[in-house]
Amino acid sequence: MKKSAGSDTLMTCLTVLSVAACVVSLYQSGVKTIKDSRKVSSISEITVPEVPQISTSRPYNVISAEEWSSYYPEIYTSHMKNGENTGNTDGRTAYTETDPYISTLYQGIGFAFDYTEAIGHSYTLDDIAKTERPHKLANCLTCKTPDFTALVNELGPEAYSMDFEEVQAMVSEPVSCYNCHENTPGTLVLTHDYMARAVSDDIEAGKVDPANAACAQCHIEYYFRPDTKQTDVPYTGPENMDPDSILAFYNEMGFVDFTNENTGVGMIKVQHPEFETYTGAGSQHAGMYNCADCHMGVAYDKKGYPYVNHEFTSPLDNPELLASNCSMCHSDLKSQVRAIQEEITARETEVGMLLVELNSKLAEAVASGQLSEEELEELRMLDRSAQFYWDFVYVENSEGAHNSALSRECLNKAEDLANQALTKL
Numbered sequence: 498m499k500k501s502a503g504s505d506t507l508m509t510c511l512t513v514l515s516v517a518a519c520v521v522s523l524y525q526s527g528v529k530t531i532k533d534s535r536k537v538s539s540i541s542e543i544t545v546p547e548v549p550q551i552s553t554s555r556p557y558n559v560i561s562a563e564e565w566s567s568y569y570p571e572i573y574t575s576h577m578k579n580g581e582n583t584g585n586t587d588g589r590t591a592y593t594e595t596d597p598y599i600s601t602l603y604q605g606i607g608f609a610f611d612y613t614e615a616i617g618h619s620y621t622l623d624d625i626a627k628t629e630r631p632h633k634l635a636n637c638l639t640c641k642t643p644d645f646t647a648l649v650n651e652l653g654p655e656a657y658s659m660d661f662e663e664v665q666a667m668v669s670e671p672v673s674c675y676n677c678h679e680n681t682p683g684t685l686v687l688t689h690d691y692m693a694r695a696v697s698d699d700i701e702a703g704k705v706d707p708a709n710a711a712c713a714q715c716h717i718e719y720y721f722r723p724d725t726k727q728t729d730v731p732y733t734g735p736e737n738m739d740p741d742s743i744l745a746f747y748n749e750m751g752f753v754d755f756t757n758e759n760t761g762v763g764m765i766k767v768q769h770p771e772f773e774t775y776t777g778a779g780s781q782h783a784g785m786y787n788c789a790d791c792h793m794g795v796a797y798d799k800k801g802y803p804y805v806n807h808e809f810t811s812p813l814d815n816p817e818l819l820a821s822n823c824s825m826c827h828s829d830l831k832s833q834v835r836a837i838q839e840e841i842t843a844r845e846t847e848v849g850m851l852l853v854e855l856n857s858k859l860a861e862a863v864a865s866g867q868l869s870e871e872e873l874e875e876l877r878m879l880d881r882s883a884q885f886y887w888d889f890v891y892v893e894n895s896e897g898a899h900n901s902a903l904s905r906e907c908l909n910k911a912e913d914l915a916n917q918a919l920t921k922l
């Protein structure tokens with residue numbers, strides 16, 4: 498029941514002499530309490546606390562999450578909750594089992610026999626220690642630990658080509674504060690050199706959101722430069738970050754990640770292009786929300802003060818965010834997202850199977866020796882391009898939710914290119 502004025506409420510309070518009840522009813526009657534005034538509607542309204550001056554004895558001066566924990570207890574606790582993200586309820590999905598066709602498409606690279614779903618940030622170093630995919634060089638540690646990020650910043654790009662085991666023995670902190678803030682929590686700093694090169698100017702010009710860039714240090718398509726083995730991105734900024742330009746870039750430099758043994762096609766292995774997909778053409782929300790708005794969100798400490806939640810969750814698992822924000826426009830976001838994901842996953846399988854058919858027909862044609870080098874070259878190019886567009890969607894972690902229009906477009910292109918090749922076989 499809504500009261501018209503605060504005075505009745507005050508009377509009730511005096512009568513029942515219950516402090517708690519007073520606070521509740523004063524709040525309901527519209528009198529602003531202190532707690533009410535602390536409510537914020539987005540991350541950008543949160544005041545960043547002053548950074549305490551602390552030092553560390555850890556290598557390369559990387560202050561660890563634990564060393565910050567007493568200064569930012571809530572943020573630290575939410576950061577540690579990433580350890581609870583260990584995959585879906587039936588255990589961690591092994592794509593090699595759910596999608597057996599990838600053993601054909603990825604033949605010639607480790608993902609053909611070891612490819613499991615991504616889990617929380619706490620596990621980056623455990624996972625790289627366990628993977629059966631071969632890793633020779635330290636560049637594999639690019640997105641796993643701030644200790645390596647700091648090593649690169651200290652030694653320069655030579656660090657990328659150091660021996661994997663040698664560097665692995667020197668690192669211990671999984672993805673943490675330093676990756677996104679250096680040693681100044683609250684300020685976003687691009688610590689990864691390739692991302693700083695690609696988007697620093699665009700951030701200054703207001704074309705790239707700093708929180709998107711923070712995640713883009715790892716949630717992107719990248720490659721190892723063939724000459725120096727350093728990690729780099731196949732674009733110079735948002736102007737050529739779309740799948741067509743990325744493919745053109747790789748084609749121009751003749752870049753090959755692995756060669757399919759059956760067909761001799763030099764393939765590109767795409768890696769988790771969340772940044773390129775979410776901010777790409779067709780995105781419904783790119784101008785409205787950044788990665789942190791949907792995957793971090795606002796939380797409140799015991800006193801009611803807001804802070805940025807550092808547990809990186811699905812927005813569908815963040816009831817506070819859904820209620821305060823998304824529900825303004827979405828009545829049932831969960832069903833909407835699941836419908837998109839089902840549609841895109843079904844198309845991935847359909848086009849994936851078509852690529853398997855192409856792989857086997859092309860392998861037969863190669864083995865028969867009937868085709869001219871020119872004909873083969875054309876078919877190989879079609880196969881390489883088709884698989885690139887398919888992979889751009891297959892390895893993207895939102896399964897279509899970030900930008901369903903772009904996902905559909907890429908899968909259609911992949912299908913079309915595969916069919917063009919099949920009609921020639």
Ligand code: HEC
Binds near residue numbers: 616
């Ligand atoms: C320094 C690299 C790095 C940065 C920066 C980074 N991530 Fe990650 N992230 C990873 C890696 C690596 C994994 C996969 C870990 C694994 O499977 O062992 C991951 C996993 C995740 C997952 C879990 C995936 C799943 O399917 O459950 C989410 C969600 C996520 N990151 C969101 C973000 C967001 C949002 C940002 C930016 C605010 C961000 N990440 C910044 C490296 C990074």
Ligand code: HEC
Binds near residue numbers: 771788791811
């Ligand atoms: C408009 C909200 C929104 C924004 C902004 C957004 N995402 Fe997502 N993201 C989603 C949704 C929805 C899913 C699917 C979640 C699910 O399946 O439960 C998802 C899934 C993911 C996943 C897989 C983890 C998971 O829980 O399934 C990662 C990793 C990820 N996003 C990273 C990013 C990065 C990096 C950015 C910024 C470049 C970003 N997202 C921006 C909504 C968003």
Ligand code: HEC
Binds near residue numbers: 544576676
């Ligand atoms: C993957 C990137 C990432 C990591 C890792 C990370 N942060 Fe943040 N942090 C952010 C983003 C994004 C924001 C939002 C700031 C913005 O949008 O300007 C933020 C905001 C903050 C703020 C200011 C807001 C507030 O609630 O006070 C503090 C302080 C902070 N982080 C501390 C930490 C600490 C301490 C750690 C390690 C335990 C950490 N962060 C790890 C990305 C990260």
Ligand code: HEC
Binds near residue numbers: 786791822837899901
């Ligand atoms: C101002 C209205 C509005 C708000 C608020 C809003 N959305 Fe949306 N959202 C839309 C519209 C419009 C579309 C496109 C039409 C559709 O698919 O419903 C959309 C589509 C989406 C999609 C599908 C994207 C795709 O490419 O198919 C996701 C995922 C999504 N929204 C997540 C969120 C999340 C998470 C929030 C809260 C953080 C949110 N939205 C808040 C209006 C909104």
